[in-house]
Amino acid sequence: MHRHHVMLVNGYRVTRYTLRQLLEATDDFMVTEAATSAEAMAHADTIPDLLLIDISDPAKNGLETLCDLMHDFRGLPCLIVGGPDDDTLRTHYTRLGCHTYLSRDASDHEILQAACKLSSSKHASGNHVASQHRLTRNGNDTPHLPHIELSARERQVFFKLTSGKSIPSVARELLISASSVSVFRCKILRKMHCSNNAELISYAFRHRLVSN
Structure with a gap:
């Protein structure tokens, strides 16, 4: 069986x-x-x-x-x-x-x-x-949220950054280089229309993607 x-x-x-x-x-x-x-x-x-x-x-x-x-x-x-x-x-x-x-x-x-x-x-x-x-x-009743458009790897980096993790910490978790994380961060900021990590974190709290 x-x-x-x-x-x-x-x-x-x-x-x-x-x-x-x-x-x-x-x-x-x-x-x-x-x-x-x-x-x-x-x-x-x-x-x-x-x-x-x-x-x-x-x-x-x-x-x-x-x-x-x-x-x-x-x-x-x-x-x-x-x-x-x-x-x-x-x-x-x-x-x-x-x-x-x-x-x-x-x-x-x-x-x-x-x-x-x-x-x-x-x-x-x-x-x-x-x-x-x-x-x-x-769906007409579902608002567009830009984090949905991120790639699978970008979403990983996005959620780790919005939880307050540093670039070296994210790199260690994902087993990639810190420079790669920095590149992903730049792409995320551009796609999310944000200027820095603080704005990413604000977005995450505003849409209840992280806990208070």
Whole structure:
């Protein structure tokens, strides 16, 4: 019997244990745990069927984690759990590549149902993300936000800069040179119509992309 491979990312050991037990008890899933996006990439010798990101850890920006994983695991379906029941946040995650967003009040059944559906749709996920991206860009009730137009790598750098990280720190996290980060920063500032990091941070707070 085929078991879907889930990459589970969350900073809390107890939370990871609980979700792993929930998934593996069905015999439909095998789970690889990671505390961070960097740790997830270290286990990426086998591409999973599903990314499951629990964003209940208040010390981490879930959108930053999502962007890191969307860059490294392109085209994979992604399930977000553990966040607040908030339509604005749900829209942000959906726009950046999340297929399903379940709040912290979601039931075990809802998590399992979503995980099973998304794991089974792995091979169709690329087209799903593309159509979903077009919908969120073109919907009349959704305002245009310039950070959506950034490339996958630029989004990574954007979220790290808006969390207050320095260029050398970003370079170490992404395993690229500081000069490359500076180039990405210049491109981001131009595309975002901002003059400096302070304006990027102000934009992020204004649109609730970072927590207060």
